[in-house]
Amino acid sequence: MxxxxxxxxxxxxxxxxxxxxxxxxxxxxxxxxxxxxxxxxxxxxxxxxxxxxxxxxxxxxxxxxxxxxxxxxxxxxxxxxxxxxIRLSSEIEFASEFTNAKIIAITGSNGKTTTTSLIYYILKNDGLNVGLGGNIGQSFARQVADENHEYYVLEVSSFQLDDIQNFRPYISLLLNLSKDHLDQYNYNYEEYALAKFRITENQENDNFFIYNKDDEMSKSLLEKLEIKARMIPFSTKEPLPEGGFVKGEDTIVVKLKDEFSMKIDELSLMGNHNVANSLAASIAGKILEINNESIRNSLMTFQAVEHRLELVSEQDGIKYINDSKATNVNATYYALESMKTPTVWIVGGVDKGNDYSEIEDLVKRKVKAIVCLGIDNQKIISYFKDKKEMIYDTSSMEEAVKTAKALAKKGDTVLLSPCCASFDLFKSYEDRGRQFKEQVLK
Known part of the structure; x- marks a missing residue:
């Protein structure tokens, strides 16, 4: 062939x-x-x-x-x-044809890398023979060629799902949907959302589909789509008879065969969105019959992913947080939502058709100053100029960090959460995050 x-x-x-x-x-x-x-x-x-x-x-x-x-x-x-x-496949489709391992595949607009890494950590911590791949780490195909894992935890993008034919995960997760990459989907939100739902299209009734019951677009599409896999929801807003939810304001609960629960303040990950990610990961752990103590231990000891709400350092009572992986408005929404102190927000880059009205209220409540970082910051400045008094225009990471440091006071947070792609000034979001950390540590 x-x-x-x-x-x-x-x-x-x-x-x-x-x-x-x-x-x-x-x-x-x-x-x-x-x-x-x-x-x-x-x-x-x-x-x-x-x-x-x-x-x-x-x-x-x-x-x-x-x-x-x-x-x-x-x-x-x-x-x-x-x-x-000619048959055209993504690498995950191609590699999946040559392994009998159980695949746990995670997609969504935000939280994929964190949740994928967390599920991998839960499995690895429990002693399972597991590989990590997809959009993260070493390629899935190379691992299938060289390593004989019984499980693979894969972070999967809509672009990879566009080119599948038979890809069938044992467990699929759709974390959330928000407007992202619309330039690749004819600026049609539903077309993009349907690409994400392809993660479950080849699943059968002996497979599992974990989904977010709070997500409006998911709810709307689930009314139209026929899902064959066993569907298990999670919610941070309402209790559920089966699946994962928040009890009261301080406890996560997963009901599946038996019940798992732990206090939210024991979770190693910060922010409401990470409560949702922890629920989704816990459900996957329960499906794979990992015991409660092992899941609890993993959720308490997991270290956050680099460039995703990563605490870089605390200097002069000011916290510096690297959230360079936030390349869309929805990701920045979660970051701002988790801020507990007055925030100097570094934002900007290549705009992907952003609608800043989604975060306007959070910016008004949580942000004391905006530091724009990009070649062309005009859209951000125009949108927020009547809503925030302190907006600064910068075109290098060194300038942005120096400006933010001058604006922040003891007890404040400096947050890099750009809302935008990185390619105007940086090679990648990783490059942007590393430069931020270098400048902060200087």
Missing amino acids: KVVVLGGGESGCGAAYLAKKQGMEVFLSDKGAIKDHYKQFLTDNDIEFEEENHDEERILSADWIVKSPGIPKKADIIQKIQEKG
Whole structure:
């Protein structure tokens, strides 16, 4: 079988490696430059590749094409592949064909990385043989090629779900929905939401689908969709006969066969949204029959993900928090909601069609000053200029952190939660977060 892999990053190289190990004829093509360490990996494994070019004739002669999630659906080469009717899969689809492991797949607009990492931690802590992959860590395909895990916990994006055919997780989770990546979905929120719901489309009645009962778009689509998996809800707003919920104001409860409960202030993760993430993760743990004590221990000792509400340091009584992974308004909503002290908010970058009215009330109540960080901050400044007296325009991380430090007083918090993509000034949200930490620690 001839397999062509498009994209020479982590997922592409992993897919090419797995194809090679399966005895397939494999060729990798990247329209851009491939990083040196990936080129070395491909060379070491005798995998043919090209960069800064797409050999269309060779690509279109494939039996199966594996596409990296970063390649837009509207790209010319993708249109030509679809016209020819060649099977086009994401790396998670491709890799799932070569493992019998139980897959726990997590999607949603926000909280994916945290919840995926937390579920992996719960399983690992309990001694299960588990791998972590998808949009996080080492590629799923490379692990399937080299490691014989019984479970995989995968963070899955809508872009990966766009290119599935048979992908069928044992447990799927849809954490929440908010307007994100709409430029890739014809600016249609429902089209984007339906892409997320594809996580459950191949599940059968011996599988599980964990969903957020408080999420309006999920509720609306669940009335139209036929879900075959056993559905288990979680809610932070109402008690439930089965699933996960908040009891009173201080306890999380999961009812599934038996009952699990613990105090919210014992959770290692801060903020209301992380109560929801902890409920979802606990349900997954209960489905896999992990005992209550083990789940409780994991929820108490888990360390937050880098760049997601990460406490960098406390200096002169001012807390500095790195939430660089907040690349949309909804993610920043959760960050602002969890702030307990007056906040100097660093925001800005590449706007993805943001509607700032969703956080207007929180900004009025919680934010004492806004520090814009980006090449073009005009949209943010225009929106908030009549709502906040102190708004500052900066174009480097050093300038933003110095400005924030000058504005903050003892007892305040400086929060980097940009609401926007990072590509105007930074290589990635990770690069932005690391630069923030460097400047703070300076």
